[in-house]
Amino acid sequence: MKEPVDETGWIIKNVLSLPIVNKKEEIVGIATFYNRKDGKPFDEYDEQITETLTQFLGWSLLNTDTYDKMNKLESRKNIASEMLMYHSKCTDKELQTILKTKEMLDKDTADCEQKDMLKILQEELPDPTDVELYEFHFSDLDVSEFDLIKCGIRCFFEINAVIKFKIPADVLTRWMYTVRKGYRDITYHNWRHGFNVGQTMFTLLMTGKIKKYYTDLEAFAMITAAFCHDIDHRGTNNLYQLKSQAALAKLHGSSILERHHLEYSKTLLQDESLNIFQNLNQRQYETVVHLMEVAIIATDLALYFKKRTMFQKIVDYVEKSETEEEAIKYISSDPTKKEIVMAMMMTGCDLSAITKPWEVQSKVALMVANEFWEQGDLERTVLQQQPIPMMDRNKADELPKLQVGFIDFVCTFVYKEFSRFHKEITPMYEGLQNNRVEWKLRADEYDAKMALIEKQRKEQEEMAVKKAVNGEVEAGDEGKEGKRGGKSRTCEIF
Ligand SMILES: [Zn+2]
Numbered sequence: 001m002k003e004p005v006d007e008t009g010w011i012i013k014n015v016l017s018l019p020i021v022n023k024k025e026e027i028v029g030i031a032t033f034y035n036r037k038d039g040k041p042f043d044e045y046d047e048q049i050t051e052t053l054t055q056f057l058g059w060s061l062l063n064t065d066t067y068d069k070m071n072k073l074e075s076r077k078n079i080a081s082e083m084l085m086y087h088s089k090c091t092d093k094e095l096q097t098i099l100k101t102k103e104m105l106d107k108d109t110a111d112c113e114q115k116d117m118l119k120i121l122q123e124e125l126p127d128p129t130d131v132e133l134y135e136f137h138f139s140d141l142d143v144s145e146f147d148l149i150k151c152g153i154r155c156f157f158e159i160n161a162v163i164k165f166k167i168p169a170d171v172l173t174r175w176m177y178t179v180r181k182g183y184r185d186i187t188y189h190n191w192r193h194g195f196n197v198g199q200t201m202f203t204l205l206m207t208g209k210i211k212k213y214y215t216d217l218e219a220f221a222m223i224t225a226a227f228c229h230d231i232d233h234r235g236t237n238n239l240y241q242l243k244s245q246a247a248l249a250k251l252h253g254s255s256i257l258e259r260h261h262l263e264y265s266k267t268l269l270q271d272e273s274l275n276i277f278q279n280l281n282q283r284q285y286e287t288v289v290h291l292m293e294v295a296i297i298a299t300d301l302a303l304y305f306k307k308r309t310m311f312q313k314i315v316d317y318v319e320k321s322e323t324e325e326e327a328i329k330y331i332s333s334d335p336t337k338k339e340i341v342m343a344m345m346m347t348g349c350d351l352s353a354i355t356k357p358w359e360v361q362s363k364v365a366l367m368v369a370n371e372f373w374e375q376g377d378l379e380r381t382v383l384q385q386q387p388i389p390m391m392d393r394n395k396a397d398e399l400p401k402l403q404v405g406f407i408d409f410v411c412t413f414v415y416k417e418f419s420r421f422h423k424e425i426t427p428m429y430e431g432l433q434n435n436r437v438e439w440k441l442r443a444d445e446y447d448a449k450m451a452l453i454e455k456q457r458k459e460q461e462e463m464a465v466k467k468a469v470n471g472e473v474e475a476g477d478e479g480k481e482g483k484r485g486g487k488s489r490t491c492e493i494f
Pocket of ligand 1: 193197229230299350
């Protein structure tokens with residue numbers, strides 16, 4: 001160029017222009033350099049260093065791009081959880097079906113004093129004795145799903161958590177209602193199961209006297225975890241999440257569903273109007289969240305076998321302790337032991353249907369089986385795989401035998417050890433043994449039926465052989481049966 005480019009009089013003498021390429025080899029820009037300082041033309045060395053520079057420019061552009069995408073993704077996630085919360089959270093109208101401030105005081109909960117709300121709430125809750133809240137044989141079957149929400153709230157009053165940890169009445173009600181809504185309407189892992197696990201945790205602590213090893217705060221965390229432990233369960237197990245390449249399996253490497261139940265529970269607590277831990281101090285808050293993590297992950301049955309020996313050692317010590325104080329000191333002074341007992345309690349709660357009276361157990365076992373069979377159907381149709389016998393509805397007759405096996409290999413240890421740990425828990429072990437008798441009876445009946453069918457089949461076969469020997473064989477059967485009939489077996493007959 002001979003003329004200046006603008007009024008400053010700047011003239012372009014030399015130009016070096018290079019493309020800016022990102023890591024994906026795409027040209028994302030052009031870097032242009034004008035006029036070397038010494039006035040000489042650009043040389044090969046200049047090309048080399050500017051090439052390195054443009055390479056860095058390309059990479060940083062890609063990084064900015066990725067960062068931008070990440071921010072957008074984060075916003076999308078936030079919007080999605082906002083939408084989810086809107087639909088899954090207890091509404092003001094739903095809140096009023098339990099905490100009836102409008103009916104009683106003609107006021108919204110926001111305009112009420114806590115003491116007035118606590119009074120209204122407690123009057124609405126069921127009497128623990130009427131619903132057998134403290135009983136190991138408690139059954140939800142005659143209680144509506146709505147009334148179970150009230151029973152759940154009652155547990156927190158019974159352990160005195162409401163007063164001691166200043167849980168606002170509206171927050172507690174809204175939280176419990178929201179937990180109920182978080183459970184899907186599926187065959188077994190629904191709100192009824194979630195509630196039962198919470199109720200059993202409550203009963204183990206109170207009636208089973210395990211509370212003595214724990215602080216009020218820890219008991220509060222354990223019951224909370226138990227109610228939430230299967231929230232948003234999809235009716236299929238961890239292996240199915242893996243095999244079907246579900247998003248959950250991509251997010252969590254192990255204990256896939258359990259980690260999801262935990263994340264969901266923690267998300268609820270982020271909303272202040274649902275945060276039942278809102279009046280705890282920092283340290284208390286960290287304690288309850290930590291315990292919830294340990295307790296919910298412990299419901300992964302794959303982890304149960306690993307903790308059996310550790311629990312057995314604790315039970316051995318407690319059994320040979322001379323005084324109650326000695327046992328309490330042994331466990332309470334060691335956070336690890338407390339967590340082992342708590343983890344085993346979660347398993348005991350999760351499997352507690354197996355200890356219920358036979359009328360309850362037989363119904364619940366069928367629900368569990370149905371959910372398994374539904375997964376088996378999905379495995380056949382979606383994954384095109386043959387399900388294991390437990391999930392195969394064509395093998396439904398084997399249910400009693402499978403139940404006996406489940407009792408022997410998984411459940412017996414839990415309840416036998418718990419009744420050795422605390423004699424107050426013996427009713428659970430007795431219930432289990434009684435159900436084993438019932439299932440064994442049916443398994444034997446099935447075996448006898450199968451043996452009879454097999455016997456009849458053999459008899460028919462022998463009849464066919466006899467007929468063949470007597471020359472009564474039908475034309476079509478001659479090829480195969482005729483040959484067999486001519487074997488040494490025929491000689492035996494003669
Ligand atoms: Zn469960």
